[in-house]
Amino acid sequence: MTLLPSQASDDERLLALAREALQTEIQGLQAMQQRLDGRFAQAVRVVLACRGRVVVMGMGKSGHVGRKIAATLASTGTPALFVHPAEASHGDLGMITATDVVLAISNSGESDELSAILPLIKRMGVPLLAMTGRADSTLARHADVVLDTGVAREACPHNLAPTASTTAQMAMGDALAVALLSARGFQPDDFARSHPGGALGRRLLTLVRDVMRPLEATPRVAPGATLMETMRAMSAGGLGATAVVDEAGRPIGIFTDGDLRRLIEARDGMGLRELTAGEIMHPRPRTVRPQMLAVEAAQLMEAHRITSVLVVDDDGRLAGALNHHDLMRAKVI
Structure with missing residues (x-):
């Protein structure tokens, strides 16, 4: 003008x-x-x-x-x-x-x-x-x-x-x-307690256990599970990933939708049925504790460019899972 x-x-x-x-x-x-x-x-x-x-x-x-x-x-x-x-x-x-x-x-x-x-x-x-x-x-x-x-x-x-x-x-x-x-x-957490309804309150008061998916809703398979069994677990869980756990229930790996796409591209769709979860999983998955701040889990996911993270208890056993949709619903991110 x-x-x-x-x-x-x-x-x-x-x-x-x-x-x-x-x-x-x-x-x-x-x-x-x-x-x-x-x-x-x-x-x-x-x-x-x-x-x-x-x-x-x-x-x-x-x-x-x-x-x-x-x-x-x-x-x-x-x-x-x-x-x-x-x-x-x-x-x-x-x-x-x-x-x-x-x-x-x-x-x-x-x-x-x-x-x-x-x-x-x-x-x-x-x-x-x-x-x-x-x-x-x-x-x-x-x-x-x-x-x-x-x-x-x-x-x-x-x-x-x-x-x-x-x-x-x-x-x-x-x-x-x-x-x-x-x-x-x-301190900031004192301020957050005075502002529980605000963005700062959510960021400083919301713990992983407040927003994570419980164990019963977390898809998981054994290392010997076939690729089809692994895919069915992923589909049923709605997480876009499944944990691979040992006999004690400790996560030893994770397999995601992205891993599946890359696997199909690498093998041109051939010889997939014979593969097991232990062979295709991403070992040593990132984990968080239930008592961790949810915003810290969000920062870990952002730093490693992942959308899901497994939650483990103090003994390292699988306790649940968390993904960025859970954090968005809780308005942590």
Whole structure:
């Protein structure tokens, strides 16, 4: 599409405004980064010592940021919830217990709804952390620890709409969550347990035993089985392969649809009936354990360019099988 000169000029103006807004927010974050001091570490220690939850509060845009901060904390090992300051004055203050920590967010530090309940929070003896852009505000004076989220100006061209200031609040909340999860030794599998319905949860919580085909559904033949017997086992199993097992039930080989095609091509279809599974199998097949992560089995299959893998127990006996369709159905891959 060809732009008219006026359209091209308008696009450049819009892009310039966007770049200026982003630059203003970047400068605000950089300035806040330089101001970080021991108060941040003190805030982290207060939360780590908390036996209850972090109760996040904020009005307006700060409230929206607060909801996100509470969600981030909760999903990274720090129990948290959001309480609306206006609702707190009408009964929701009862959601705060003596074992909690309150994190109050206000750029001006003078939100009426928040200011009204600060004395009550202090009377409860609950530690109060503040995120504010004004060190001399009502919120800052009541707080035990103040995290400075002030910015020189908003990204709004009129310096009115909360933009750079809410970005600073959000970033400070992320910094707090990251410091806390590191201090707690929070690991990816801990994160997955908080997100069992997500892709990460499936990848980090799903084990081979959760998605594998059981032994009774796994085709298998003895080394002395004829090619026809081997093919019938493969067809009945629907796996595209069959295990070749010894008398103890340990897999000594595997024979796949691909092996069959290559065998027919190599022999031009001649002399196949006399062959046994032991003669045509692929020896020393790749195996996995039931307790292995399914994603690790998927990685092994991908690395060796195979579509099926045998599952063995701790004694090396065949316990089942797994192929890429099973992993796809479980949304592991």
